[in-house]
Amino acid sequence: MGVGLEDSCVHCGFCLEACPTYVVTRSEVHSPRGRITAVKLDVDSQGFDTCMFCRRCELACPSGVEYARIITKVRRATPEKILMNSLLERPRLAWRVLKAGKSLNSGLIQRVRLSLRDPQEPLEYREESPEVILFPGCLTSLAYRRTVENALKFLKAKGLRVSVLNGCCGLAHRSEGQVERAQELVRRLTNVKGGTLVSLSSNCTAHMRESGVQVLDFSEYVLGLLGQERVELSLTVHDPCHANMIGLGKATREVLRKLGVNLVEMEEPSFECGAGGGYFLFHPQIAENVMELKAEKIRRSGTNLVVSTNPSCSLVLSFKGFQVVHLADLLAQTVTKSLE
Ligand code: SF4
Ligand code: SF4
Structure with a gap:
């Protein structure tokens, strides 16, 4: 038998307290070490499905x-997850399906409808010879059209030509073990021609960059555009997990510092929010327990206003009663001139 990636694990357990599913279950099965052990032993484990990735x-x-x-390598997407991921690939179709969803007898569609509350038609916007290709990410297109409009408003106010590119980067597929499909989707973004590819969903930015796509996160791109803009607010910042792996929180904080906001750091800003992409739809109890731990850390910061640059995180934080904004929403407040 050859040596696998899993053989590099020495079972030290340093990862346990970092793992949200271990923290809320205290079960080795739902820990990184337990999952890796199951892979080593070549046995199936409940823990494969409960990982939040x-x-x-x-x-x-x-x-x-x-x-x-x-x-x-070992995760197998269920038919429901495959259906959800294939819809995310086409945000406009997903919107139509969700709109018609009231009459569809599908538990999954009903759960997604309820979570998004008011799914919105993805914004279509194109200009000739764009300098910026704005990639909202599938969930942002559907759940946060206002944020896409706000990003566009700010970029246009800076005199930039922008086109919006709706679609999916494949992170949702990859997290469920649909690795080949994930690669196909992200490869399309590698071939985007024209302007600078700018991503509005920071976990997507991280996934794309790791997959070799030349992309800037919105936070990184706007840093070079800021001038005299000011926002007088007190707020805290949540660091989405994948974005945190490539240090995007630094750019987010730099934008906030330039805007002059009063930033109150929460405890462990990168602690998982409980969304896990679409995880909260499939494992509501574990997700709720993780969300509550996160909510406590936010409450202790003393502010109710949270900056989140990733849509699934924003959704679940709003479920817990916080007011959640993207950097684009703050920047749009500084623009007096309307888009029209
Ligand atoms: S995966 Fe966890 S248990 Fe394994 S070596 Fe790394 S920290 Fe230690
Ligand atoms: S990816 Fe997250 S949930 Fe999964 S084992 Fe690692 S820390 Fe735990």
Whole structure:
């Protein structure tokens, strides 16, 4: 038998307290080490499905274990998850399906409808010879059209030509073990021609960059555009898990610093929010327990206003009663001139 990636795990357990599903269950089965052990032993485990794919264990691991590559080898997406991911590939079709969803006898569609509350028609916007190709990400297109409009408003106010590119980067597929489909989707973004590809969903930015796509996160792109803009607010910042792996929180904080906001750091800003992409739809109890831990950390910061640059995180934080904004929403407040 050859040596697998899983063999680099020395069972030290340093990853355990970083893992949200271990923290809320205290069960080895639902821990990174337990999942890796099951892979080593070549046995099936309930823990494969309960992983949130936040990859916090990778950051905590002193042995450099490539957990994401190990878990995606053994994860098998259920038909419901395959259906959801294929809809995310086409945000406009997803919107139509969700609109018609009231009359569809599908538990999944009803759960998604309820979570998004008011799914919106993805914004279509194109200009000749764009300098910026704005990639909202599938869920942002559907759940946060206002944020896409706000990003566009700010970029246009800076005199830039922009086109919006709706679609999916494949992160949702990869997290469920649909690795080939994920690669096909992200490869399309590698071939985007024209302007600078700018992503509005920071976990998508991280996934794309890791897959070799030349992309800037919105936070990174706007840093070079800021001038005298000011926002007088007190707020805290949540660091989405994949974005945190490539340090995007630094750019987010730099934008906020330039805007002059009063930033109150929460405890462990990169602690998982409980969304896990679409995880909260399939494992509501574990997700709720993780969300509550996150909510406590936010409450202790003393502010109710949270900056989140990733849509699934924004959704679940709003479920807990917080007011959630994207950087684009703050920047749009600084623009007096309307888009029209
Ligand atoms: S994954 Fe890394 S941190 Fe976790 S038990 Fe294995 S070697 Fe230790
Ligand atoms: S990816 Fe997240 S949920 Fe999965 S084992 Fe690692 S830390 Fe735990």
